Amino acid sequence: MTTNNDSGALPGQLSVLHIEDNNLDAELVAKALRKGGFSISVAVVQNEADFEREIRLHPPDVVLADYNLPQWKGMEALEVLKREALDIPLILVSGALGDVTAVECIKRGATDYVLKDSLARLPEAIRRALQEKHLLRLRRRAEEDLAKKAVELARSNADLEQFAYIASHDLQEPLRMVAAYTQLIAERYRGKLDENADKFIGYACEGALRMQTLINDLLAFSRIGRTGVKAGRVNCDAAMAEVLLNLGPAIRDCGATVSYAPLPEVLADSSQMSQVFQNLIGNAIKFRGKEPPEILVQAEKAGQDWLFTVSDNGIGIAPESAENIFVAFQRLHTRTEYPGNGIGLSICKKIIERNGGKIWVESGMSKGSSFKFTLPIHPFAEKDSRDEEGPALPDPQVSIERSF
Ligand code: ADP
Numbered sequence: 001m002t003t004n005n006d007s008g009a010l011p012g013q014l015s016v017l018h019i020e021d022n023n024l025d026a027e028l029v030a031k032a033l034r035k036g037g038f039s040i041s042v043a044v045v046q047n048e049a050d051f052e053r054e055i056r057l058h059p060p061d062v063v064l065a066d067y068n069l070p071q072w073k074g075m076e077a078l079e080v081l082k083r084e085a086l087d088i089p090l091i092l093v094s095g096a097l098g099d100v101t102a103v104e105c106i107k108r109g110a111t112d113y114v115l116k117d118s119l120a121r122l123p124e125a126i127r128r129a130l131q132e133k134h135l136l137r138l139r140r141r142a143e144e145d146l147a148k149k150a151v152e153l154a155r156s157n158a159d160l161e162q163f164a165y166i167a168s169h170d171l172q173e174p175l176r177m178v179a180a181y182t183q184l185i186a187e188r189y190r191g192k193l194d195e196n197a198d199k200f201i202g203y204a205c206e207g208a209l210r211m212q213t214l215i216n217d218l219l220a221f222s223r224i225g226r227t228g229v230k231a232g233r234v235n236c237d238a239a240m241a242e243v244l245l246n247l248g249p250a251i252r253d254c255g256a257t258v259s260y261a262p263l264p265e266v267l268a269d270s271s272q273m274s275q276v277f278q279n280l281i282g283n284a285i286k287f288r289g290k291e292p293p294e295i296l297v298q299a300e301k302a303g304q305d306w307l308f309t310v311s312d313n314g315i316g317i318a319p320e321s322a323e324n325i326f327v328a329f330q331r332l333h334t335r336t337e338y339p340g341n342g343i344g345l346s347i348c349k350k351i352i353e354r355n356g357g358k359i360w361v362e363s364g365m366s367k368g369s370s371f372k373f374t375l376p377i378h379p380f381a382e383k384d385s386r387d388e389e390g391p392a393l394p395d396p397q398v399s400i401e402r403s404f
Contacts, residue, residue, distance in 0.1 A: 014038045014126070017060040019077055020093075021046045021069045028119060029064060029093060036123020047071045052080050059086055062126055065110075067094035067101075078109045087137075089129035093122065165222040168215045175215060179208035214329075217343040221328055224272065224350045231355070233380060234270045236263035236277075236308075240297060243278045250285050256293035263299050264306050267378040272351045277310070279344035280371050284312035286338055287369075305357065305374040312370075317363040326359065348373070 014033065020026045026044045033040050043058065045051045046069055055063075063081070065074030074092060081088055092105055092113035102113050111129040114122045182204045190198055240260050244251065251258060258281060266273065277297070284295045291313060299308045317325065317332065324330045326349045331342035345359075352359045352373045363369035 014040045014062065015058065015060040016040055016042045017051070017054055017058075017063050018042055018044045018093075019046070019051060019063065019065040019069065019072070019074050020044055021066065021071075025066070025093075025116060028116070029122065032119035032122050033126070036120075036126075038123060038126070048076065048080065051077055052084075055080065055084060055086060055088075060088060062129060063088055063090040064093045064122075065090055067092055067097055067105075075105055075108060075110065082109075087133065089126075089133055091122070091125055091129060093119075161222050161226075164218055165226060168219040168222060171215050172212075172219070175208065175212055179205075179212055182208050214341055217341045218328070221343055221347055221350065224347060225354050230269045231267050232270065233265050233378075234268045234273045235265050236273065236299070239263075239270060239274045240277055242274050243281060246278060247281060247285065250282070254285060254288060254292060256285055256288070256295060258293075258295045258297070260297035261299070263297070263308075265378070265380060266306060266355075266375045267380075268355045268375065269351075272355075276348045276351055276373070279348050280310040283344060283371075284310065284314055284369070286340065287314045288312070289314050289368075301377065302374065305376055308373050308375070310371045311368060313368040316367045317361055317369050319364065322361050322363065325361065 016030075016033070018026055018029060020029070023044075026042070030040060030042050043054050043060070045054055051072075054060075063077055065077050067074050074090075074094070078090055081090065089111040090109070092102075092110050093116060094113065095116045097105075097113055097115065105113060111132070112125045114125050182201065186201045186205050189201065237260075240263060244258060247258075250256075281295055281297070285293050294313045295310065296312075297308070297310050299306050301307070321332050325332065325342075326345045328346040329342040330346075331338075331340065348371075349359050352375065356376045357374040359371070359373035361369055361371050
């Protein structure tokens, strides 16, 4: 319901509903308001029934209430305002009100209180109350807008995901045909046509295969979350052990060292968690520098979250690219320099965000990279004996238990 002063502008005309049984006091209040610069219209009531009727017929800008009346209590007007869903400031104007009672009244919802022997304060108290109401209204509106935008964004993201899923899924079949037949042409006619034809057929085969990989990656990306997160208790140590087994040949080929301190349990989908570790460690191996890769995975408590870090001594990432690399298909290198499609980190981001965390990278060129991500600490982790012993990650020399 709107009232005269919804704009928050200083009122020219102020409508006041005054709960007061003493006519003289009502007169004095009206006088103080006029003196304070208000042009006022006042209705005076003494009991609940009159207050309720008046508030429905003419909702005022402000309610002024005496604390004690013979038939009623001014503070009870707050209940009526609440019942009628009216957001109108109520200021107590009382002869005597101890500090404790005053604080109690403010706690119960009164906007302010002014003693009858300090009525000169009243205009300022009203101005402040109207201003506060206006600011509150603006904040609520902004919060509503934000919530609406978040819903729209979620819907448009869901639409996009659905589109990516359908497109990548449905493109697979015709693409399989193209790939199979270009492959067949290559096998049957290689060397039988001219030199250019061989080259062109080669390009077509390569293009079809590449498109197949891209589409498979896109499908893998859009599949995350489609089936719902199968959240359960994930032992990150076990996830790491599995990843190190998968990456064993690559680790041995380049002489990498992968160390990890005892890692916590988190609430997530276990195969997705393994995928996160595998993508990050796989990248640390792939984007290595001249020295054999040294990769360290650790976790520590940071407020309500676990903060995981996967650091390496590889080629590093320029700070200006630190955000781009998490976008699907964004790469900083050509495929001849380093193989890949640029989907791994976007998959990590999607998985971590779906589990209530954040992921980012801290790096500089040729300084190595530290990929960091958070995941909420789940209550089951509180039982972890490590918590009682002090910091989650003591001296790395001591805490690193496994090296590969
Ligand atoms: P891909 O590995 O297929 O390129 P990603 O999404 O996993 O795709 O990575 C995106 C880009 O981020 C990579 O192309 C690379 O430029 C950069 N990157 C990722 N991890 C590292 C790393 N550990 N060190 C340096 N650069 C990295």
